[in-house]
Amino acid sequence: MSSINSLFSSECKFVAGAATFSQIPLSKLPEVAFVGRSNVGKSSLINSLTGKATARVSKTPGRTQQINFFSLGNKVSLVDLPGYGYAAVSKQTRMQWDKLILGYLQHRKNLRRIFLLIDSKLGIKQNDAEIMEIFDSLGLIYQVILTKSDKKSAEVENTVIQTLRSHPAAFPQIISTSSRKGEGVKPLQAEIFQIICQ
Numbered sequence: 299m300s301s302i303n304s305l306f307s308s309e310c311k312f313v314a315g316a317a318t319f320s321q322i323p324l325s326k327l328p329e330v331a332f333v334g335r336s337n338v339g340k341s342s343l344i345n346s347l348t349g350k351a352t353a354r355v356s357k358t359p360g361r362t363q364q365i366n367f368f369s370l371g372n373k374v375s376l377v378d379l380p381g382y383g384y385a386a387v388s389k390q391t392r393m394q395w396d397k398l399i400l401g402y403l404q405h406r407k408n409l410r411r412i413f414l415l416i417d418s419k420l421g422i423k424q425n426d427a428e429i430m431e432i433f434d435s436l437g438l439i440y441q442v443i444l445t446k447s448d449k450k451s452a453e454v455e456n457t458v459i460q461t462l463r464s465h466p467a468a469f470p471q472i473i474s475t476s477s478r479k480g481e482g483v484k485p486l487q488a489e490i491f492q493i494i495c496q
């Protein structure tokens with residue numbers, strides 16, 4: 299592959315939205331998935347990475363209710379997962395979320411990296427901690443990406459780094475990003491490039 303820039307300036311196409319396991323499209327492309335609380339900035343970050351408004355950004359939390367698959371330059375699959383922790387959802391919806399998302403994360407053969415997004419203003423909330431524990435217990439390796447770094451506090455960042463030390467499945471390195479200011483977008487592009495070149 300020629301360069302990071304050419305990858306991330308290539309066409310980004312919406313492939314499919316899956317609300318059930320059977321709707322998940324078959325793919326041989328290396329895949330990276332973005333998971334995190336509702337409103338953490340998953341869709342915005344995908345748009346910042348690709349320089350296009352491909353993923354829908356929501357004013358109301360809980361908007362992305364299905365797993366959305368995007369193909370970037372037919373080289374890498376980017377996956378926008380529905381957010382968790384949206385207070386207004388029923389227990390049944392929560393259970394469906396767990397089943398669909400955890401099923402996808404555990405069984406997807408071409409999945410190369412799980413990016414767990416944490417809001418750098420809010421830090422690790424109770425439901426983030428729960429997800430991290432589930433990932434640890436399932437042996438699902440994940441890398442934390444801080445979002446909205448234009449609103450961050452150094453204290454939150456340090457606490458997140460400290461907390462990750464007690465989570466065996468977490469990468470020790472985090473990447474701090476802001477879709478609004480563009481901070482950290484290039485390092486994250488470089489990380490994804492490296493993942494798919496491995």
Ligand SMILES: Nc1nc2c(ncn2[C@@H]2O[C@H](COP(=O)(O)OP(=O)(O)OP(=O)(O)O)[C@@H](O)[C@H]2O)c(=O)[nH]1
Pocket residue numbers: 334335336337338339340341342343354355356357358359360361362380381382445446447448449475476477478479
């Ligand atoms: N200040 C700031 N706001 C951001 C940033 N990224 C996203 N937002 C805002 O956060 C809100 C949620 O962004 P989304 O990208 O839709 O978040 P999401 O995680 O996809 O949300 P769901 O699809 O509901 O799970 C929007 O109002 C964005 O404008 C950022 O880097 N900085």
Ligand SMILES: [Mg+2]
Pocket residue numbers: 340341342354355356361362378
């Ligand atoms: Mg979204």
